[in-house]
Every structure is written in C-alpha cells, then in structure tokens.
Amino acid sequence: MLPTLTTLQRRKPHLYNPDWLCPQCNSSPETLDHLWTCFYILPEFSPLNTFKTLLLALRSNYLDKFLSASSLIPLPDSFAVEFTALRCWDCDPP
Numbered sequence: 465m466l467p468t469l470t471t472l473q474r475r476k477p478h479l480y481n482p483d484w485l486c487p488q489c490n491s492s493p494e495t496l497d498h499l500w501t502c503f504y505i506l507p508e509f510s511p512l513n514t515f516k517t518l519l520l521a522l523r524s525n526y527l528d529k530f531l532s533a534s535s536l537i538p539l540p541d542s543f544a545v546e547f548t549a550l551r552c553w554d555c556d557p558p
Contacts, residue, residue, distance in 0.1 A: 489502050519555050
C-alpha cells in the first residue's frame with residue numbers, strides 16, 4: 465500500500481493530523497484515488513492522463529483496423545460514429 469497521507473494518518477495519528485489534506489492541492493484528503501485525479505500533479509506524470517492517452521490510442525487503432533479490413537460484409541456508414549460513442553471509451557472519472 466502506498467504511504468498516502470490518509471494511510472499515514474491511520475497508522476500514526478499522533479504524528480499526522482487527521483485534518484490535513486493533500487499537500488499538492490489542499491482541497492481533499494490524499495487517498496490513492498485522489499492521486500489519480502489531483503489537478504496539481506504534473507500532467508505528464510498523471511496516471512489518469514496516461515490511461516486516457518493509451519485508451520484513446522487503442523480506440524483509434526481498433527477503428528483504423530476495422531475500417532481498413534476487407535470483409536465479406538461491409539460495415540455500415542454509421543459504424544465509426546457508433547464505435548466511438550461506446551461507453552467503454554469514456555475515460556473521465558465521475
């Protein structure tokens with residue numbers, strides 16, 4: 465388990481004040497989930513941004529492969545729009 469501030473607060477409450485928030489943004493508790501969405505983490509090191517980049521590259525790659533494949537049954541014209549609208553490509557946290 466990563467030593468996030470909330471973990472340290474649980475382990476050693478006498479050293480880490482439970483009222484302390486994320487040292488980067490000072491707006492919410494520093495949990496493992498928060499590390500994925502903290503807007504002060506540099507974008508190039510953000511796991512969420514890396515995930516988004518990889519997911520969208522995968523979507524583009526699959527779409528290119530589907531559209532360039534020669535098959536017996538041609539894809540409908542609406543395929544690209546419907547494929548990119550699938551919820552599995554939604555990479556923004558709720």
